[in-house]
Amino acid sequence: MRTRFLATLSALALVLTLAACDGGVMNKPQSSGAVAEKQSFNWRLASVWGDGTFQFEGDRRFAETVTKLSDGRLTITAYGAGSIVPTTGVFDAVRNGTVESGGDWPSYWTGFNTAFDLLGSQVLGFNNYDYMNWIYGAGGLAFYKELYGKYGMEYFPVAMSGMESGIRSTKRIAKLEDLAGMKIRFAGLIQGELIQKFGVTPVSMSLPEAYEGLQRGVIDAMEFSAPINDEAAKLQEVAKYWLAPGWHQTCSVYGVMINQDAYNKLDDELKLIIEKAAKAVGLETMAEYGWGDSVGTNKMIDYGVEVNWLGEEDLDRLEAAKNEVMVKLSRENPDYAKLAKAQMQYFKDYDRYRAFLGDWSFGRTPKAYPDLP
Numbered sequence: 571m572r573t574r575f576l577a578t579l580s581a582l583a584l585v586l587t588l589a590a591c592d593g594g595v596m597n598k599p600q601s602s603g604a605v606a607e608k609q610s611f612n613w614r615l616a617s618v619w620g621d622g623t624f625q626f627e628g629d630r631r632f633a634e635t636v637t638k639l640s641d642g643r644l645t646i647t648a649y650g651a652g653s654i655v656p657t658t659g660v661f662d663a664v665r666n667g668t669v670e671s672g673g674d675w676p677s678y679w680t681g682f683n684t685a686f687d688l689l690g691s692q693v694l695g696f697n698n699y700d701y702m703n704w705i706y707g708a709g710g711l712a713f714y715k716e717l718y719g720k721y722g723m724e725y726f727p728v729a730m731s732g733m734e735s736g737i738r739s740t741k742r743i744a745k746l747e748d749l750a751g752m753k754i755r756f757a758g759l760i761q762g763e764l765i766q767k768f769g770v771t772p773v774s775m776s777l778p779e780a781y782e783g784l785q786r787g788v789i790d791a792m793e794f795s796a797p798i799n800d801e802a803a804k805l806q807e808v809a810k811y812w813l814a815p816g817w818h819q820t821c822s823v824y825g826v827m828i829n830q831d832a833y834n835k836l837d838d839e840l841k842l843i844i845e846k847a848a849k850a851v852g853l854e855t856m857a858e859y860g861w862g863d864s865v866g867t868n869k870m871i872d873y874g875v876e877v878n879w880l881g882e883e884d885l886d887r888l889e890a891a892k893n894e895v896m897v898k899l900s901r902e903n904p905d906y907a908k909l910a911k912a913q914m915q916y917f918k919d920y921d922r923y924r925a926f927l928g929d930w931s932f933g934r935t936p937k938a939y940p941d942l943p
Contacts, residue, residue, distance in 0.1 A: 608643060608837065608839075609643075609835075609837070610642070610643045610644070610645075611643070611644045611645070611670075611832075611835070611836065611840075612645045612647075613644065613645070613646045613647070613669075613670035613671055613832065614646075614647055614649060614654065614669045614670060614671070615629060615632075615633050615646050615647065615648040615649065615669065615670070615671040615672060615673055615826065616649055616653070616654040616655055616660050616663055616664070616669045616671075616672045616673070617629045617648055617649060617650055617651055617660070617672065617673035617674075618651055618657040618660050618672070618673060618674050618675060618678060619650065619651055619673060620650050620651045620652075621649075621650030621651075621653075622650075623799070624798060624799055624802070624859070624862070625673075625675075625729065625799075625824055626648070626650055626651075626673070627855070628673070628728045628729035628824055628851060628852075628855045629648045629673030629728065629824075629826065630648045631728075631851045631854070631855070632646070632648075632673075632726075632728045632826055632847055632848060632851045633646035633647060633648040634646075634648075635847040635850060635851055636843055636844055636847045639843045639846070639847060640839075640840055640843050643840060644836065644840045644843065644844075646670075646671065648673065654668075654669060655668065655669070657678070658678075660672040660673075660674060660827075661674070661678070661679050661682065661721075661827070664723055664827045664828070664829050665721050665722050665723060665827075665829070667829050667831060667832065669829075670828065670829050670832040671826055671827060671828045671829065671832070672826065672827045673728070673824065673825070673826055673827075674824065674825060674826070674827055675690050675691075675822060675823075675824050676689035676690030676714075676823065676825065677689075677690030677691050677757075677758055677759065677822075678690070680759040682721065683717065683720075683903070683905055683906075684759060684899050684902070684903050684905075684906050685717055685903060685905035685906040685908075685909050686717065687758065687759040687760060687906075688906065688909045688910060688913060689713065689714055689717065689823065689909070690822060690823055691758060691819045691820075691821065691822045691823070692819070692820050692821055692913075693758070693760050693761060693764065693817065693818055693819065693820070693888075693892045694817050694820060694885065694888060694889050694892055695820055695821075695913070695917075696820060696821050696913070697732060697733060697820050697821050697932070698730040698731060698732045698821045698856055698859070698860070699932065700821070700916070700920075701727075701730050701821050701823055702730060702852075702856070703916075703920070704913065704916050705727060705823075706849075708916050708919070710912070710913075710916075711727075713908075713909055713912060714727065714825070717905060717909075718827060719830070722829065722830045722831075723827045723828060723829060723830055724827070724828040724830060724833045725825055725826070725827055725828070726825055726826050726828070726844060726845065726848035727823050727824070727825040727848060727852055728824060728825050728826055728848050728851045728852050728855070729823070729824040729825075729851070729852055729855040729856065729859070730821060730822070730823050730824070730852060730855075730856045730859070731795075731796045731821065731822045731824075731856075731859045731863075732796060732821060732859060732860055732863055733796070733815060733816040733819070733820045733821065734793060734794075734795055734796050734816035734818065734819040734820075734822070735793070735794070735795070735796060735797050735800045735812065735814070735816050735867075735870075736793065736812060736813050736814040736815055736816040736817070736818075737754065737791050737792070737793050737812075737813040737818075738784075738791060738792055738793070738794070738800065738805045738806075738809035738811070738812055738813075739752075739754075739790060739791030739792075739809055739810075739811045739812075739813065740784055740787070740790060740791065740808070740809060740810060740811070741790055741791070741811065742811050742876070742878065743791070743811060743813045743878060744813075744878045745880065745881070745884055746768050746880070746884045746887060746888070749765070749768050749769060749770050750768065750769030750770070751769055752769075752770050752771070752790040752791055753770075753771045753773050753788070753789045753790050753791075754770050754771070754772060754773065754789060754790060754791040754792060754793070755772075755773050755774070755775045755780040755783065755789055755791070755792035755793065755794075756770075756772040756773070756774075756792075756793060756818070757774070757793070758818065758819065759899075760892060760895050760896070760899075761793075761818045761819070763895050764818075764888070764891050764892055764895050765818075767891050768891075773789055775789070775792070777794060777803055780792045780794070781803065781804075781805070781808055784805075784808040784809055785808050791809070791813075792805070792809070793816070793818055793819070796816075796822075796859065796862075796863050796866070797862075797863040797864075797866035797867040797870065798859065798862035798863050798865070798866040799866075800866065800870065801865075801866035801867075801869050801870050802866070805870075806869075806870045806873045806874075806875050807873075809875070810874075810875060810876060811875070811876050811878065812870070812875045812876065812877045812878070813878055813879075813880065814877055814878070814879050814880070815879070815880070815885075817880070817885060817888055825848075826848065828844075896910055
């Protein structure tokens, strides 16, 4: 993993070096003296994620990549949750300039604007490839820039995870009716409102609190994250049952907020390095997330967790309930409505090609394997 990361940095460094030549996108240095006059910066990045988590790794890699590619002209140091400000204070810390940058999950900021939820996650919606296509192919990045820009910040996605595990419980759940009367740890704007339609009491808890809550019977179930993170948190030790698929969060986008005034002080070369570093780290972490989720899934099933799947009829009921909530939120907030329409248009535009791909839209496991020597 480390070798591949360094190889990625070397390749990017070569690209940026070539770009500095005549005809490139960056200005050609006129002399060694001109290079020496370029200003240097030292930034802090306050993350909403704890040091040691896979999510924080994306923030750390972004900071390290920018530092390396800029040859130290823009040095960014990443700090885990609580090291500088609490998780809930990261948004304001970046907006007010207390720190120059912050690692986040956009859905955390729905208290500022409900439209942030659509930039951070989806219910029965985008997967990680859809988000990648929408952001970098279909113009979705402009919506991040616009919404964060209203709060005095630039924004760069740096990681995309796949579908979350689903609901981990101490009681067997096989259909929506089994959820009635349960207390379940849930995160997310739509998720919490939607799940109440099926008789669930959503509970807000941190991971350690939820783990202990399952042990003590304070809650009946919880959702946390993707398989790689659920397995690392050892949820299989306290939750015997696993309800799939992870309809409540079919993808998550994580990124870096940058204070607008701090960003505006950078020259074009450093701005380009930030842009390319975010894309490189995003691609690398998405691949590692995907493979890590497969490893985590195997470990949890091998541990003895019982997996149950919601049927298509139940998923259709959830989708109908989700649509009701989206209509309500769109009526309440024009920013939400604008984003929702853009994302639904992506689905419509992508529909024919997705149908054409069939089983290979995400990938197909062979039905038969060759008898290799």
